Amino acid sequence: MKGGDDHFLVAFVLLALASTFVSASDPSPLQDFCVATNGDSGIDGVFVNGMFCKDPSLATPEDFFLSGFNIGGDTLNNVGTVVKLANDEKIPGLNTLGISISRIDYSALGGQNPPHIHSRATEILVVLEGRLRVGFVTSSPDNRLFTKVLKAGDVFVFPVGLIHFQENIGNNRAVALAALNSQNPGRIDISNAVLGSDPPIDPDVLAKAFRLDKNTVHQMQLRSKEPIV
Template sequence: METHILLLGLVVVLSSFSLAFSFEPSPLQDFCIADTSSTVKVNGLACKNPMLAQATDFSFSGLHLAGNTSNAVGSRVTPVTAAQIPGLNTLGISMVRLDYAPWGINPPHTHPRATEILTVLEGTIHVGFVTSNPENRLISKVLQKGDVFVFPIGLVHFQRNVGTGNAVAIAALSSQNPGVITIVSAVFKSNPTIPGDVLAKAFQVDKNTVNLIQSRI
């Protein structure tokens, strides 16, 4: 009996370690300001001398400025990552400002390394994510000013402005470098491109339709 309890405890501990190491590890120092001039290749960015730290390493100005939404999808993402705030390096967080023109969308995409939590600052935004196979269930909601919504790590999600005016949101992400895979671009605009016959069979359309989509992206 005691052996079974010990084995059960070991499984729980190992599971906990597995979960812990599936995300960014905790930093081993107060901070690690990104040294953008370094040629050292690490999983993240090399640190500069902490004695050279300045307040500017930990700050960013500009999120009060609206992003230019004059593009095909009618939205703009303004990132705040370690590239904009070097002091974010190794701290496991980042954020973005999202601007949407009326009926503008942030197309379906994933963040392979981060969960996202979004807060609506202005407007009315329809959001949603799709669960993994085999259910592929859409979970969606229309958000108003002050509402919050979470997109779990790695799942395909989107946002759409369904109001008559501009919409604005702020999102925080649980990685300094969450990554973005925009589904349409990844599938139809890879380099080199995925063979047209593969895409035609996958989407159950003819190859001319695939060529048309590729030409428009």
Template structure:
């Protein structure tokens, strides 16, 4: 009997953790974001429903090719609560990702969302790494129509390994998933992280670290 009680208690705790691991549920039909409101909350303050229009739930332009003329050869075009205020409290968002030939979407994390990626055109090498207990790398080559999931918070990446442009559509389980690009955060922080700290972390010389920081 005691073992059943323990198992039941564990299930309750698991359910509670799952609830707190995603965006809060909405408590009304809609809560369109009011970007002009100066009040700060965990999310965005709701606009007066009387002034909400269909345009608050609309976005146009996801068919436009992103400019991949940059050092990494990719461009992310987000569709989150900033672009669509009607997404506020709904816990979902999208992004289009364009890749030049051999371009990458560099290793990064989404602190608030799981991502499901669908390849629309081209061939992508994708992967993610588990946390420090194992640091296990999962990779897969995706073709048009293939889907891959990146669990919340884990470092992941994509690379176009085809000879032409590639396009993918990412769906994320947050209205504002956030993104932390590892290289940008480590080498492009403001102010800089000490070269001594980074040299020890990456087991290299401070001059090498300084050279990398200069690129960011």
């Protein structure tokens, strides 16, 4: 192969890799903002990133505002936690800006944000109150656990697409804020997705995967259907 062809091949590979990296996050906006609107046609604006956008001249400060993040949520449920997410649905001005934030409240002694993934976002978490045990697991084949106990003022990062969790190990409630680099990061709860799919995954498949007997898997599938109350 000639030298010029070598250079072309290297450039092509680098371009392909760059394209892969770019596609892993929200696209960069080409305007100052694109405030989402509930319009169902192009009459209210153009369709960008899954939403219609209003005329920029009609945008107001309220489009970029949300109150109430100082108010904790009700943690009286099966997992002892509640997540309040401020995404593009709650703050229309977030549309195309590639960021969102959530407040997470944990009940004392065991309030848990169960193992889950965000398919479109890396998450950075800062503890405001309490003590949390947090962690994430790397991809196969290593499946390495990175875990840490956090106190108020500590910060921890969960890389995009990896299973992660948080649990309150203190005697009092805990509160954290989490920022995510997507306006709509997505969330898949591992237990609900695997055990609570509709229709259910064949118990034979899960029994082999989890090395459990079929009846145990069936009971776990039934339990997963119980509402979080």
